[in-house]
Amino acid sequence: MANEVIGHWRCDAGGQADVMQTKRRGHHLYTNCACCGLDQRTGAKRQTQLWNEAKFFAGAKLEKPSNVQYLTEDGTEGGDQPQPTQTEREPEGEPDFDPGEPEPETEPEPTPGRSWPRLIAGVTLIGSAIGGWVWTRKP
Numbered sequence: 001m002a003n004e005v006i007g008h009w010r011c012d013a014g015g016q017a018d019v020m021q022t023k024r025r026g027h028h029l030y031t032n033c034a035c036c037g038l039d040q041r042t043g044a045k046r047q048t049q050l051w052n053e054a055k056f057f058a059g060a061k062l063e064k065p066s067n068v069q070y071l072t073e074d075g076t077e078g079g080d081q082p083q084p085t086q087t088e089r090e091p092e093g094e095p096d097f098d099p100g101e102p103e104p105e106t107e108p109e110p111t112p113g114r115s116w117p118r119l120i121a122g123v124t125l126i127g128s129a130i131g132g133w134v135w136t137r138k139p
């Protein structure tokens, strides 16, 4: 069953494309126009462009495609709702990983001596308190 037209979009060739939306997972938008034919690309850039530029009919049943990205004013990703899909994961960008490389050893912090000054200060405080108490108890 064909999905209903939910809006129009001025396509890259300048024609008027019908905008439809798949009912499948991801709710991707796709277009169909006389000049370009059916365009069912689901890339985030494409989906974001359609989502932002298409004129959707008032009252059209519309779901935001899963991979629409919010862009900041300078065109970089805003990262509001980054939802990468399984099918569009790009192979590049993965950090190089060498499984043979040993993990860097974590050195334990040399802190044992650190508590001594506090301990001495505490003992001195208690000692002076007792001393003072003894002193005041003297007749």
Ligand SMILES: [Zn+2]
Residues within 6 Å of the ligand: 011, 012, 013, 014, 015, 016, 017, 033, 034, 035, 036, 037
């Ligand atoms: Zn077209």
